[in-house]
Amino acid sequence: MTDDAQGSGFAPAGGDGSRAVQVAIPVPLDSLFTYLVPEELPLPAPGTRVIVPFGRRTVTGVVIARGVGAGAPARLKALSRVLDEEPLVDEDYLDLARWVARVYCTTLGEAISAMLPSGRREKALPELSGEEPLESPQEITLSEEQQAAIDAVRPPEPPDEEAWYYLYGITGSGKTEVFLRLAEREIAAGRSVIYLVPEIALTHQLFEHISRRFGETAAMLHSGITPAERFGQWMRIKRGEARLVVGARSAVFAPVRRLGLVVIDEEHEGSYKAGNAPRYHARQVAMRRARSEGAACVMGSATPSVEAWHLMAGGRLRRLTLSRRLSGGTLPHLTLFNLRTTHSLISPPLIESIQESHRRGAQSILFLNRRGYAGTFQCRACGYQMECPHCSVPMTYHKANNRMVCHYCGRTAQPISVCPECGSLDVGFFSFGTERVEEEMERLFPRLTVERLDTDVTRKRGALRSILNRFAGGEIDVLLGTQMVAKGLNFPGVRTVGIISADIGLSLPDFRAAERSFSLIVQVAGRAGRFRTDGEVIVQTLRPEHPAIRHAVHHRMEEFYREELSVRRELGFPPFSRLVRLVVRGSDRAVVESVADRLAEEARARAERLPLEVLGPAPALLERISRNWRFQILLRGDSQGPVVTLSKRILDFHRELREGRKTHLEVDVDPVQLL
Numbered sequence: 153m154t155d156d157a158q159g160s161g162f163a164p165a166g167g168d169g170s171r172a173v174q175v176a177i178p179v180p181l182d183s184l185f186t187y188l189v190p191e192e193l194p195l196p197a198p199g200t201r202v203i204v205p206f207g208r209r210t211v212t213g214v215v216i217a218r219g220v221g222a223g224a225p226a227r228l229k230a231l232s233r234v235l236d237e238e239p240l241v242d243e244d245y246l247d248l249a250r251w252v253a254r255v256y257c258t259t260l261g262e263a264i265s266a267m268l269p270s271g272r273r274e275k276a277l278p279e280l281s282g283e284e285p286l287e288s289p290q291e292i293t294l295s296e297e298q299q300a301a302i303d304a305v306r307p308p309e310p311p312d313e314e315a316w317y318y319l320y321g322i323t324g325s326g327k328t329e330v331f332l333r334l335a336e337r338e339i340a341a342g343r344s345v346i347y348l349v350p351e352i353a354l355t356h357q358l359f360e361h362i363s364r365r366f367g368e369t370a371a372m373l374h375s376g377i378t379p380a381e382r383f384g385q386w387m388r389i390k391r392g393e394a395r396l397v398v399g400a401r402s403a404v405f406a407p408v409r410r411l412g413l414v415v416i417d418e419e420h421e422g423s424y425k426a427g428n429a430p431r432y433h434a435r436q437v438a439m440r441r442a443r444s445e446g447a448a449c450v451m452g453s454a455t456p457s458v459e460a461w462h463l464m465a466g467g468r469l470r471r472l473t474l475s476r477r478l479s480g481g482t483l484p485h486l487t488l489f490n491l492r493t494t495h496s497l498i499s500p501p502l503i504e505s506i507q508e509s510h511r512r513g514a515q516s517i518l519f520l521n522r523r524g525y526a527g528t529f530q531c532r533a534c535g536y537q538m539e540c541p542h543c544s545v546p547m548t549y550h551k552a553n554n555r556m557v558c559h560y561c562g563r564t565a566q567p568i569s570v571c572p573e574c575g576s577l578d579v580g581f582f583s584f585g586t587e588r589v590e591e592e593m594e595r596l597f598p599r600l601t602v603e604r605l606d607t608d609v610t611r612k613r614g615a616l617r618s619i620l621n622r623f624a625g626g627e628i629d630v631l632l633g634t635q636m637v638a639k640g641l642n643f644p645g646v647r648t649v650g651i652i653s654a655d656i657g658l659s660l661p662d663f664r665a666a667e668r669s670f671s672l673i674v675q676v677a678g679r680a681g682r683f684r685t686d687g688e689v690i691v692q693t694l695r696p697e698h699p700a701i702r703h704a705v706h707h708r709m710e711e712f713y714r715e716e717l718s719v720r721r722e723l724g725f726p727p728f729s730r731l732v733r734l735v736v737r738g739s740d741r742a743v744v745e746s747v748a749d750r751l752a753e754e755a756r757a758r759a760e761r762l763p764l765e766v767l768g769p770a771p772a773l774l775e776r777i778s779r780n781w782r783f784q785i786l787l788r789g790d791s792q793g794p795v796v797t798l799s800k801r802i803l804d805f806h807r808e809l810r811e812g813r814k815t816h817l818e819v820d821v822d823p824v825q826l827l
Contacts, residue, residue, distance in 0.1 A: 323678025343412025
């Protein structure tokens with residue numbers, strides 16, 4: 153437990169340990185480490201960040217307690233620096249970190265590291281300018297449904313009970329205004345608000361709105377700002393200067409004073425689930441914070457997650473409904489087009505709709521959930537497919553720089569002209585990405601301004617905001633993009649929306665594939681006709697008979713959720729079970745498979761007396777990523793407690809295995825995908 157706190161630089165701990173502190177360090181070792189505080193440094197209180205030597209490196213840790221920890225050696229390493237003059241977090245915050253570590257099977261040090269800002273000095277964000285002020289809230293007339301929803305939301309009574317609500321409303325029905333009115337009410341009462349959105353793109357658009365409405369009361373937290381700016385916002389929140397926090401997933405950990413409300417906008421989005429340890433879900437953290445701090449939690453979406461729909465049906469989430477658009481718009485007319493009847497990327501109905509929108513002075517949005525020029529590079533003679541040598545996935549062709557790119561590890565290569573397997577010259581592209589669609593659009597519509605919005609374009613700082621501002625200003629006729637154009641963006645000029653291929657993702661062997669496809673179609677379609685009565689959506693697909701596509705096109709929400717829940721119940725998947733996904737990865741496939749077998753064997757032996765089952769091991773769908781082979785095991789039970797308890801025991805067993813040192817074990821509690 154304390155080996156890494158030993159070595160050169162030892163100092164006696166002292167008889168009473170009065171100058172010793174126990175520090176949580178962001179490493180996968182579930183223990184605290186005791187260090188001696190030199191006389192020339194102040195004795196840090198719990199919640200203070202410190203720089204400490206750890207092995208051959210120095211790391212940032214957080215003091216958890218004063219005194220010598222159990223099992224500490226007689227001689228201790230001295231910490232190097234105390235970063236904070238006063239504790240950055242209090243004991244309640246450390247309790248939240250302990251909860252995150254316990255529920256998501258990670259260490260306290262890793263949990264705290266994910267929750268705290270990485271910056272060490274304070275810097276404010278630049279002022280936003282050049283925007284016309286929006287209407288004041290007094291000038292916005294609420295509908296009866298909106299007012300009823302606002303009146304229904306109340307803090308828990310008594311404070312430790314649940315006050316969880318779901319604002320279920322069609323796209324354009326005024327959910328944001330309800331959220332902001334609730335925020336105003338809490339701030340007027342002296343309480344604070346955390347407002348979560350799933351994407352940085354939405355954070356910027358929403359924050360520009362909020363900053364003009366709430367002024368200096370608002371703060372923004374997300375990964376798109378510099379560490380110094382993030383730390384500056386964090387300190388404003390901690391001091392109580394900012395009481396409305398807007399941000400993506402990690403903003404759920406904002407150190408607000410007197411939390412009164414947590415909003416989770418677009419609750420269904422998978423981006424609320426962290427991809428690295430601790431693999432927390434912001435929705436679950438928000439619900440826990442609301443209950444423990446006596447606050448209300450209000451989620452919202454036009455396409456709730458299947459889990460949320462199930463909780464609404466059971467009364468655990470109180471459902472609040474908004475059934476109509478408020479800005480004069482109506483739900484758009486959706487047309488299903490079977491791509492099996494054409495060889496074109498852009499179908500005749502979509503071409504006609506884009507042309508008609510341009511004639512009417514309106515704009516269009518095209519959605520394709522695949523970036524690059526072509527999805528695969530394949531030999532037509534023998535079927536050889538150009539895959540990344542480090543990952544078990546096809547490489548994607550990017551025409552702009554004439555390179556094949558792996559979207560998982562970033563490796564690039566030259567495209568081939570001769571098949572390396574059979575020598576055939578009959579090689580070419582199969583499937584297509586946003587670059588290819590952009591090229592086709594420029595050929596079909598040379599007089600229209602077409603802009604592409606995906607991660608390849610937005611890597612340049614400021615590009616995202618620039619494109620969105622230009623589209624809002626009418627300078628762009630057609631906006632083509634990936635999921636960035638599907639979520640929450642509100643542009644009055646949009647009449648036409650085209651979904652280039654609604655099938656992407658449906659064939660994945662993942663129990664959430666249908667849910668994600670259904671949600672994307674409904675959400676993208678919702679960008680059309682928000683302020684108009686002539687909105688039109690063209691859904692192009694090779695599988696027009698699929699239930700997720702049919703129900704989305706015909707706005708059959710209740711039917712989709714009823715059928716999907718029936719399938720989940722029959723197969724034993726969430727929300728009718730709790731899952732933990734264990735992924736063993738390493739550079740030697742034989743070792744990874746052997747370790748996965750040992751872990752599964754141990755899990756089955758320990759699960760004999762528990763109400764759960766062990767599935768696997770089996771190669772992950774993406775069997776190799778960044779030269780690491782991956783095997784997965786699923787633990788499935790009726791409740792979270794047993795599967796999490798078993799997961800922790802398997803983690804300990806993995807550390808004890810000699811071969812385990814050559815592999816890494818990922819634990820994903822309540823996974824949102826099984827790739």
